[in-house]
Each structure stands twice: as structure tokens, then as C-alpha cells.
Amino acid sequence: MFDNPDVVLHCEKIDKIYPGTKALDGVSFDLLKGKVNVLIGENGAGKSTLMKMIAGIEQPSAGKMYMDGEEVFFKDTNAARAKGIGIIHQELSLFPNLTVYQNIFMGHEKKRGLFLNDKEHVKGAQKVLKRLEHEIPPDTMVGDLRVGQQQMVEIARNLIQDDLRVLIMDEPTSSLSAAEVQVLFKIMRELLADGLSIVYISHRLEEIMEIGDHVTVLRDGKYVADADIKDIELSWIVENMVGKNTQYHRFERSIDLDKAEKVLEINHLSLPKKGGGWLLDDVSMYLKKGEVLGIYGLLGAGRSELFECLMGLHPEHTGEIIFKGQKMNVKDVSGQIKNGFALVPEDRQSQGLIQTLDIGKNTSIASLESYRKGIFLNEKAEGEAVDGQIKDIHIKVADKALPILSLSGGNQQKVVIGKGLLTHPEVFLMDEPSRGIDIGAKTEVFEIIHDFSERGLSIIVISSELKEIMSIADRIYVLSNGKCTGELSGDQITEDTLVRASYAGLGTGAGA
Amino acid sequence: MKKNNSNQILMTILKGRTFIVLILLVIFFSVVKDNFLSAATLTMIAKHVALYGILALGMTFVIITGGIDLSVGSVVGLIGMLAGGLIQEGFTVSFAGVTLYFSVPMIVVLMLLAGCIIGAVNGLIVTKLGVAPFIATLGTMYIGRGLANLRSGGATFAQISGYEGLGNTGFKVLGSNIAGIPAGVYIFAALAVISYILLKKMSFGWHVLAVGGNEKSARLSGIKTDRIKILVYMISGFCAAWVGMINTAQLSSAHPKSGDGWEMNAIAATVLGGTSMAGGSGTILGTVVGAFVIGVINDGMTMCGVSEFWQSVIRGIVIILAVVIDQTQRNLQAKMALQARNENK
Numbered sequence: 001m002f003d004n005p006d007v008v009l010h011c012e013k014i015d016k017i018y019p020g021t022k023a024l025d026g027v028s029f030d031l032l033k034g035k036v037n038v039l040i041g042e043n044g045a046g047k048s049t050l051m052k053m054i055a056g057i058e059q060p061s062a063g064k065m066y067m068d069g070e071e072v073f074f075k076d077t078n079a080a081r082a083k084g085i086g087i088i089h090q091e092l093s094l095f096p097n098l099t100v101y102q103n104i105f106m107g108h109e110k111k112r113g114l115f116l117n118d119k120e121h122v123k124g125a126q127k128v129l130k131r132l133e134h135e136i137p138p139d140t141m142v143g144d145l146r147v148g149q150q151q152m153v154e155i156a157r158n159l160i161q162d163d164l165r166v167l168i169m170d171e172p173t174s175s176l177s178a179a180e181v182q183v184l185f186k187i188m189r190e191l192l193a194d195g196l197s198i199v200y201i202s203h204r205l206e207e208i209m210e211i212g213d214h215v216t217v218l219r220d221g222k223y224v225a226d227a228d229i230k231d232i233e234l235s236w237i238v239e240n241m242v243g244k245n246t247q248y249h250r251f252e253r254s255i256d257l258d259k260a261e262k263v264l265e266i267n268h269l270s271l272p273k274k275g276g277g278w279l280l281d282d283v284s285m286y287l288k289k290g291e292v293l294g295i296y297g298l299l300g301a302g303r304s305e306l307f308e309c310l311m312g313l314h315p316e317h318t319g320e321i322i323f324k325g326q327k328m329n330v331k332d333v334s335g336q337i338k339n340g341f342a343l344v345p346e347d348r349q350s351q352g353l354i355q356t357l358d359i360g361k362n363t364s365i366a367s368l369e370s371y372r373k374g375i376f377l378n379e380k381a382e383g384e385a386v387d388g389q390i391k392d393i394h395i396k397v398a399d400k401a402l403p404i405l406s407l408s409g410g411n412q413q414k415v416v417i418g419k420g421l422l423t424h425p426e427v428f429l430m431d432e433p434s435r436g437i438d439i440g441a442k443t444e445v446f447e448i449i450h451d452f453s454e455r456g457l458s459i460i461v462i463s464s465e466l467k468e469i470m471s472i473a474d475r476i477y478v479l480s481n482g483k484c485t486g487e488l489s490g491d492q493i494t495e496d497t498l499v500r501a502s503y504a505g506l507g508t509g510a511g512a
Numbered sequence: 513m514k515k516n517n518s519n520q521i522l523m524t525i526l527k528g529r530t531f532i533v534l535i536l537l538v539i540f541f542s543v544v545k546d547n548f549l550s551a552a553t554l555t556m557i558a559k560h561v562a563l564y565g566i567l568a569l570g571m572t573f574v575i576i577t578g579g580i581d582l583s584v585g586s587v588v589g590l591i592g593m594l595a596g597g598l599i600q601e602g603f604t605v606s607f608a609g610v611t612l613y614f615s616v617p618m619i620v621v622l623m624l625l626a627g628c629i630i631g632a633v634n635g636l637i638v639t640k641l642g643v644a645p646f647i648a649t650l651g652t653m654y655i656g657r658g659l660a661n662l663r664s665g666g667a668t669f670a671q672i673s674g675y676e677g678l679g680n681t682g683f684k685v686l687g688s689n690i691a692g693i694p695a696g697v698y699i700f701a702a703l704a705v706i707s708y709i710l711l712k713k714m715s716f717g718w719h720v721l722a723v724g725g726n727e728k729s730a731r732l733s734g735i736k737t738d739r740i741k742i743l744v745y746m747i748s749g750f751c752a753a754w755v756g757m758i759n760t761a762q763l764s765s766a767h768p769k770s771g772d773g774w775e776m777n778a779i780a781a782t783v784l785g786g787t788s789m790a791g792g793s794g795t796i797l798g799t800v801v802g803a804f805v806i807g808v809i810n811d812g813m814t815m816c817g818v819s820e821f822w823q824s825v826i827r828g829i830v831i832i833l834a835v836v837i838d839q840t841q842r843n844l845q846a847k848m849a850l851q852a853r854n855e856n857k
Contacts, residue, residue, distance in 0.1 A: 077732055081734060094729060096725060096726070096792075097792035106718060116713055
């Protein structure tokens with residue numbers, strides 16, 4: 001029996017078997033009382049799965065859990081909640097069709113007799129939102145909120161629980177701004193002071209070093225190591241996560257970019273914001289043949305909008321785009337694909353993939369035109385092209401007829417990249433190509449980028465991760481509040497200069 | 513700022529559009545047909561509206577969860593046949609060789625129970641067998657119609673009045689006027705109030721909206737989503753059972769083809785009332801007004817001598833227009849939310 005007063009919840013040799021895979025393999029885990037317990041590991045390491053067991057969303061195939069010295073079994077989320085365990089899910093699990101206060105109290109409605117007590121709902125919602133420093137009117141529809149605000153509502157849902165003892169936060173900061181992250185950290189410290197225990201999952205290592213107390217590393221469904229944060233360095237975490245000491249290395253270029261011609265020139269590009277102000281404000285830049293150009297900036301700096309303009313999604317933009325020495329008339333997306341532009345969008349699930357189609361079809365969907373024989377599809381040519389692409393960029397698939405969602409995040413991303421490459425672009429736009437994939441897959445994506453740039457493809461990469469962009473880009477433009485606030489190359493590229501430039505556009509008549 | 517105000521006015525108009533349409537329809541028909549606004553006409557319309565309206569109340573719950581119930585028209589026919597049969601022929605227990613006759617209140621309770629059971633079957637097929645609601649209720653629609661015909665071999669139970677000596681008279685109360693108003697209208701009003709409270713004032717309503725809005729999140733919030741879905745189909749069956757009895761009482765006879773196609777009127781009233789077919793939103797008040805719009809159009813056109821064929825065409829246009837306007841409202845709402853957000857910045 002486990003009766004350690006410093007441990008709120010103890011997991012003993014938990015197994016979780018899904019058809020075909022063992023997601024958790026004999027994992028034991030102590031959830032320390034009054035601490036921020038960090039769980040870390042690459043995608044697919046089993047962090048979220050372990051948390052689903054603790055929150056009662058799924059049940060272990062084998063193994064036991066103990067709380068207060070007694071064995072517990074959570075057959076559903078209600079059972080876990082009764083023990084004071086709350087979870088903030090990785091994907092937002094809100095109701096866009098309902099109000100803020102309905103979302104906050106859903107499943108724990110306050111009642112007077114048989115009837116709902118909306119007055120108390122509104123008051124409770126106001127109170128908890130004030131605490132979160134986000135005083136959103138409680139009767140606002142959640143679907144009308146920004147993603148960051150929705151994340152706060154998601155957090156608020158858990159805080160209204162009086163007897164909350166354990167709060168599991170699965171990547172809560174993925175859609176928060178830097179200021180919002182700081183508010184969240186403040187709340188977390190307050191909750192700790194109240195005796196609450198927190199489990200924190202994040203891919204942002206800097207955050208973990210700032211807020212974490214104790215870290216547990218998982219790899220391939222197994223426990224690897226655990227330590228107090230104060231005793232370790234970032235490299236310890238990375239080392240244990242990937243199993244070997246990998247740092248992003250800078251890629252060596254064999255092309256002399258100084259002599260390369262300019263493929264693309266953007267002059268005075270501006271894009272108005274609905275309701276006043278600018279999403280892009282007089283942006284000028286150029287791209288050389290075979291160059292990997294980085295675009296760095298904070299959320300909302302106008303990075304994705306720049307790509308959208310280039311792909312023809314915003315015909316209302318002003319300024320000129322010169323492609324291979326000729327002024328371009330950017331009309332629509334299919335026109336731009338024909339012109340030799342391809343985009344890897346930021347949101348893989350909603351913009352990059354068609355979930356109902358198989359791997360092969362997802363790869364060929366953008367270039368189907370080129371496998372036509374009369375009005376029919378030449379399936380042989382299509383299949384060969386897909387096979388070639390899968391081989392070329394090393395997508396790990398057993399069979400291209402499998403559903404796209406059977407792949408890991410990293411391989412899904414490679415399918416999206418492969419789809420773009422199959423259109424044989426001359427300018428390849430990649431919006432956060434490494435988002436939500438593990439370090440191993442990231443490195444492979446970077447190798448693809450490097451490889452294709454060496455073959456003469458001109459690539460623009462958006463990234464909000466400093467280390468990544470510094471490793472991959474030959475030259476970097478920094479966007480801030482719609483303005484281009486820096487152009488850096490070679491030795492000028494340092495974390496310091498990038499960060500400074502990314503704030504430079506703020507506070508000068510910002511917003512509208 | 514000025515633009516904002518005009519948006520707001522447009523918004524108010526759009527939100528109350530079904531009601532405005534209803535008033536315009538009433539004005540239109542009362543100008544075209546001078547005896548339209550008479551007590552007799554209004555009573556007749558109310559009598560018809562009650563039938564569609566009650567079906568639409570149940571339909572509203574189902575559609576909010578993202579489902580649909582095509583079986584209600586058949587349930588109307590089947591319940592009518594069961595009720596008529598019980599009154600006229602009783603229930604024969606063959607092995608005992610006796611025939612039981614139930615009192616009218618007993619029959620009402622039994623029929624409502626039967627409606628709930630049919631609804632529960634729909635709900636179980638949808639949740640436990642994982643059949644899409646459209647297909648599941650299409651199936652039970654055919655089964656229900658078949659059973660209604662089988663009950664009498666396709667024949668009608670005519671002049672259902674019960675037998676003085678057996679003490680099962682009085683069923684016709686459901687079809688007669690009380691203080692000048694059809695009994696069905698009272699039942700419609702009572703069911704509408706109960707539905708409003710269920711949807712707006714009780715946890716059940718939140719859970720119904722949650723299931724329609726995001727089923728997975730609802731489950732993670734500890735809501736028993738399968739139970740909610742089964743319950744909404746039971747409500748729909750319950751409502752259809754009322755309509756089956758009222759209709760039979762109004763006609764004093766039960767015909768196996770009764771209620772044929774009424775599910776479409778119920779869906780139309782629900783959608784006109786602003787319930788989204790995608791699930792997640794809808795109001796009882798909207799559905800009630802929607803039912804009146806359908807009723808006024810139907811009866812108004814009949815009174816004006818519009819042919820049945822043209823009536824069908826016009827009903828179709830009205831429904832499509834309603835959905836188009838609904839989408840316009842949503843777009844406008846999104847635009848205004850965006851504007852408000854930008855101003856807050």
C-alpha cells in the first residue's frame with residue numbers, strides 16, 4: 001500500500017494497449033502534492049495517454065492507481081472528478097454554440113430545486129474570469145471568442161470546482177500569447193499555494209524550466225527518468241527525451257546565394273484589417289533561387305497573412321509581387337499553384353489534410369491535373385508519383401491506402417509537404433512546418449527543407465521557434481504587427497536580435 | 513458607429529423574422545380574404561397548428577442534438593389505430609378468452625407509453641447500434657406505417673365513440689372544443705411550456721444543446737450523451753402519440769394512413785423557427801411561431817383557393833428562404849462579433 005503524504009496519486013505499472021500498439025508499458029508515476037509535475041516526451045511517448053487514465057477518460061489495460069493509500073479505479077470522468085481530478089484538454093473541448101457561463105458550468109450546473117440557477121452561473125463565471133484576468137462578458141457565445149480567450153474559458157471550467165485537488169494541463173499554452181502565459185503561470189502559483197497539485201504537459205522547454213518543480217520523462221510508452229527541475233539543465237531533458245544528445249545543427253549550403261538570381265520580389269505589400277488598421281503594413285522583401293528564407297514573428301504579426309497574399313487568398317491586398325522578373329497578377333489559389341507556388345498551411349488538421357481520404361489521395365490531391373488522360377484519371381501515373389514522393393521524403397507508411405489519421409503527426413506533416421512538392425513548385429511556402437511534431441520528425445522535416453533547397457527550390461519558412469529558424473534559414477525577415485522590422489543574415493542572426501525585432505513594431509499606433 | 517447601429521437594427525429584424533413573417537402573412541390573408549380574421553377561421557387554423565406544433569416540439573429536441581425523427585408521421589397513424597382499436601375492439605387475451613376494455617384515461621396513458629417506447633427504440637438504434645438518425649427513423653417510419661395497416665388489415669376504425677356500458681366513452685373530448693378552443697390547442701400550449709422549461713431552465717436542456725454542439729466534449733464533461741439522445745427521441749415519440757390521439761378524436765375515426773408526411777411539416781416548422789439542422793441551437797418559442805407560419809400558409813392558401821399543387825411549391829420556397837435568411841443572420845452575427853472584438857482592442 002502506498003501512503004506517502006507527499007504523493008497525491010500514485011500509478012503503479014500502468015499498461016495501456018490499443019489495437020496494434022502498446023501506448024503505455026509498465027509506467028509508474030508519482031503525482032507530487034503541491035508541485036508542478038511536468039510530464040515530457042516526444043509525441044507518442046504516452047504523456048496524454050497516461051493523463052487520460054488519471055482523468056478517467058480511458059481505463060488502463062493493466063496496473064493500479066492509488067490515492068490516499070487506497071486503490072482507485074476511474075470508470076469515467078465523473079468518477080475522477082469526484083476524487084478532485086480535473087483536466088484541461090490538449091484540444092479545446094468547448095461548446096461554440098453556448099455562452100461562456102454555460103460552458104464553464106456544463107456538467108456541474110448550479111440548481112435551485114429542479115431548475116437552473118443562471119444568476120449564480122453568471123456570478124460564478126464573472127468571479128473565475130476575473131481571477132484569470134480575462135473579464136469576458138459571461139453571456140458571450142464561446143464561438144465568438146479568440147482562441148486565447150477560449151483557452152481561458154477552458155481553464156475557468158476547471159477552477160470552479162471547489163474540491164479540486166489535481167489539475168492536469170495538457171499543453172495549455174499552445175494557443176496563448178506570451179502575456180497570457182504569464183497570467184496562467186501566476187494562477188498556477190496561486191493554485192499551488194492553495195495546496196493544489198498540477199500536472200503540466202508542454203513541448204515548450206523554456207516554459208517547463210520556468211514553472212516546473214519536478215519532471216518525469218517518458219519515451220515510447222515507457223518511463224525513462226525523473227528529477228527535480230532545480231537539479232537539471234535543459235539539455236538533460238532533451239537528452240532523455242530523444243535518447244541521444246541531439247542539437248539542431250546548422251545546415252551547410254553548397255549554393256552561393258550571393259550569385260543566385262532573385263526569384264520573387266515583394267514590394268510595398270499591404271493588407272487592410274477588417275475594422276481598420278493593417279494586417280500587413282508596407283512589407284517589402286525578396287527571395288533568391290535555392291534560398292531558405294525564414295519569417296520570424298510573434299502570433300498576429302502578419303506571418304500567415306503574408307503567405308495567404310502570395311497564394312491568392314486576399315485579392316484585396318495592395319503593392320506588387322514580382323515573380324521571375326515579371327509583375328504577377330495574383331488571382332486565386334489554383335492560379336498560384338499553376339504559377340509554381342505551393343503552401344504547407346499552419347493548421348495541419350483543418351487546412352492541410354482531408355481526413356476522409358487515404359494517404360495516397362492526400363498526397364496527390366493538389367496535383368491530380370497532371371495525371372489526367374482525357375477526362376479520366378491515370379491511376380497508374382498517380383500511384384507512381386505518390387510512391388516516388390513517399391520514397392523521396394521518407395514518409396513511413398506501410399500502405400498508401402491506409403487512412404491518413406493512421407499516421408503519426410510527423411508523417412502526416414510529411415504527407416502535406418509531399419502534396420505541395422508534387423505540384424513541382426518553384427516557390428515553396430511552409431507555415432510552421434514543425435508544429436506539433438516530435439523532435440525526431442522535426443529534424444527530418446528540416447532535412448527535407450535543406451535537401452530541396454540544395455536542388456534549387458526556393459523556400460520561405462515561418463516559425464515561431466527561435467532555435468529552429470536559426471538552424472534552417474539562410475536569411476530571416478522579422479515581422480512585427482504587420483511591419484517588416486528586420487532583415488538578418490549570417491552572423492546577424494542571434495536570438496537577441498530576432499527577439500528585439502519581433503517587438504519593434506508594437507506600440508507605434510498598434511491595432512485599430 | 514452609424515453602420516453599427518444599422519447592423520443592430522437589421523439584426524433585431526432578422527432575429528424576429530419568423531414572427532414578422534407571421535404577422536405579414538396574417539395581414540396579407542386578411543386583406544385578400546375578408547372572413548380570414550373571423551373566430552371560426554382562427555379556431556380552425558389553431559386546430560391544425562396544434563397538430564404540427566406538437567410534433568415540431570419533439571422534433572426540436574431531436575434536431576438540436578443533431579438528429580432527425582422521420583418516424584413521427586407513422587407514429588401518429590399507428591397510435592391512432594391502436595387507440596381506436598382499443599376503444600372499439602378492446603384487447604383480447606386469447607389464452608384466457610377474455611376481452612379487456614380500458615377506460616379513456618388508461619388508454620391515453622398507454623398510448624403515451626407506446627409513443628415513448630417507439631422513441632426509445634429509435635434512440636437505441638441510433639446510439640447503441642450506431643445507425644445514422646436519418647436511416648434509423650426512416651426504417652421505423654416504414655415499420656410504423658406497416659404496423660398501422662396490419663392492425664386492421666388496412667381498414668378504418670369509423671365512428672369511434674366507445675360503449676356507454678363498458679365505460680370507455682369520452683375519447684372525443686380530445687378532439688372537441690373547450691370554451692370555444694380546441695382541446696389540442698390546450699395540449700399544445702401545455703407541452704410548449706413544459707418543453708420551454710425543459711430546454712431553458714433545466715440541466716437537461718443544457719445537455720441537449722451540449723450534445724448538439726460538441727458531442728465529444730459533452731462526454732468529457734461527464735454528460736451521458738447516449739442517454740440524452742435516447743431521451744430526445746422518447747420526447748418526440750411522446751409528442752407524436754399525443755398528435756395521434758388528438759387527430760383520431762377530431763375525426764372520430766382512425767385511419768392507418770393518418771399522419772402521412774406530417775414529419776415534413778414538423779421539420780419545416782422547426783427549421784422555420786430557427787433551429788439549425790446541424791444541431792446545437794434552437795428555441796421552443798421559435799418552433800411555436802414556425803408552426804403557426806406553416807399553419808397560416810396552408811390554411812390561408814386553401815381558403816384563397818390556391819391549388820394543392822401550387823401550395824406545395826410555395827411551401828418549398830418558404831422553407832428554402834427561411835434557411836437562407838438564417839445563414840445571412842449567422843454571417844452578420846459573426847461580422848458584428850468581429851467588429852466588436854476589433855473595437856475592444
